[in-house]
Amino acid sequence: MWKWFHQLASPPHFYRISAILSPWLAVPGLVLIAYATWQGLFVVPMDYQQGDAFRIIYVHVPAAYLSLMAYMIMASAGAIGLIWRIKLSHAVAAAAAPIGAAFTFLALATGSIWGRPMWGTWWEWGDPRMMSELILLFLYFGYMALRSAIDDTAKADKASAVLALVGIVNVVIVHFSVEWWSSLHQGQTVFKRGTMDADMRLPLLMMIIGFTLLFGSMLLRRIRTEVLYRERRTRWVREMVLSPEGAA
Amino acid sequence: MDFFAMGGYGAYVWSCVALTFVIVLIIDWRARLRHKRIYRDIEVRLKALEDRE
Numbered sequence: 001m002w003k004w005f006h007q008l009a010s011p012p013h014f015y016r017i018s019a020i021l022s023p024w025l026a027v028p029g030l031v032l033i034a035y036a037t038w039q040g041l042f043v044v045p046m047d048y049q050q051g052d053a054f055r056i057i058y059v060h061v062p063a064a065y066l067s068l069m070a071y072m073i074m075a076s077a078g079a080i081g082l083i084w085r086i087k088l089s090h091a092v093a094a095a096a097a098p099i100g101a102a103f104t105f106l107a108l109a110t111g112s113i114w115g116r117p118m119w120g121t122w123w124e125w126g127d128p129r130m131m132s133e134l135i136l137l138f139l140y141f142g143y144m145a146l147r148s149a150i151d152d153t154a155k156a157d158k159a160s161a162v163l164a165l166v167g168i169v170n171v172v173i174v175h176f177s178v179e180w181w182s183s184l185h186q187g188q189t190v191f192k193r194g195t196m197d198a199d200m201r202l203p204l205l206m207m208i209i210g211f212t213l214l215f216g217s218m219l220l221r222r223i224r225t226e227v228l229y230r231e232r233r234t235r236w237v238r239e240m241v242l243s244p245e246g247a248a
Numbered sequence: 249m250d251f252f253a254m255g256g257y258g259a260y261v262w263s264c265v266a267l268t269f270v271i272v273l274i275i276d277w278r279a280r281l282r283h284k285r286i287y288r289d290i291e292v293r294l295k296a297l298e299d300r301e
Contacts, residue, residue, distance in 0.1 A: 029269040041265070042251075052254035055261050059268040103274045117260055218276055225283040232290050241291050241300070 009088045010059055011227045012236040018220040019146055025220070027215030036206035045065035050181060056114040058204060062192060062211035067136060070100025070215070074143070075168050078161030088223075092148060093164060095222035099215060101140035111185075119184050128177035129185035137175055139167040148177050153230065160186035 007013050040058035047054035077092035112122045112131065124130060143160050150156035151243060173180075178187045189195040231237050254261045 043263075046255065051257060053257040053260055055254070056264045059264050063268065098278075099275060102271050106268055106271050110265055112266075113264050115255055115262050173257050214272070218279060221276075221283065223285060225279060228283065228290070229286050232286070235276070237290060238294055241287070241294055 009086050011088060011231050011234075012244075014088055015224055015227050015231075015240075018224045020247050022217045022220045022224075026214045026217035029210045029215075029217060031102070032206050032210030033214065036210055042209060044140075044203060046061055047200075049194050051120060053114065053117050054200075056110055057200075058207050060110040060114060061121035061187065061204060062208045063103045063110060064133070065208055066211060066215050067100060067104035067107045067133070068174060069163075069212070070096045070219075071136065071139070071167065073173050073219070074100060075161075075164040078157075078164040080081060081157060081175065082161045082165075087230070091226040092156075092219075093161060095226045097140055097143050097147075099218055099222065101137060101144065103131065103215075104137040104140060108137060115184070115218060124184050127184050128181040129174065129183050132170055132174040135170050138169075139163075139197040143167075 008017065014055045034130040036058065041055055044055070074093045074184045075098065077089040077153045080086055081089035081093065088145075102178070107159070111133070116122050143163055146163055150159060177183060178185050190208075195205075228237065252258050252262070
């Protein structure tokens, strides 16, 4: 097992494996998303309180969940890079940031659009869930800005990893904000029994799994690019690029 | 048409769905573009080095 992990951390090995793995995650992910979208928008009955507006849940929840997951991956990879000095883990952290930022933006935007008909407002500055999610977006922006501001990749890796680790506090706040404080946002529903009908929950779980698989595929592809850029002066990249078949 | 109206919430529901798919497509497309650009840059640099040698 350790040998396999050790091999996977080798950039040329990862570059090859990720090219094979990426479509194996993307295809089932897209199939699940397509099926769950059809179920969520066309088949599932409307909510007795929110009417058809509740269908926004099928894009809002996966986006919000991935915004947190991407951050945890980014911070964990940064920590692994700092502690064990594994080069690949910094590439993982750098690759996770833009995808995480995109999903955080989506969670905020879809939440805001959903909030307008349900709460009567696009945005509430005093709401802990909305504000902590907005801070999460700023943390992603800060992380990416810090990386691009430092020319030395090794220094950028270390500085951004520290920032990502500090930001974990906010991930905990985002998650528990609806329990700790009074919020416009509803409490935990998806994984709690009795809060959602099974007919509505199943497509949502499919959507979450589908988006997670797609996220995995996108992350692998971005790590691959990051590895290629970081290893651009190495022998294996030279041999791969100059080989007759190439491996783009 | 009733289906698209979503009981009066059509604009909210469809804009969320469209926004999600557009953003996902954009981040995926940008990732592919960056990979191609980096690969091409390396290829050009190495070919130029080879020619010089």
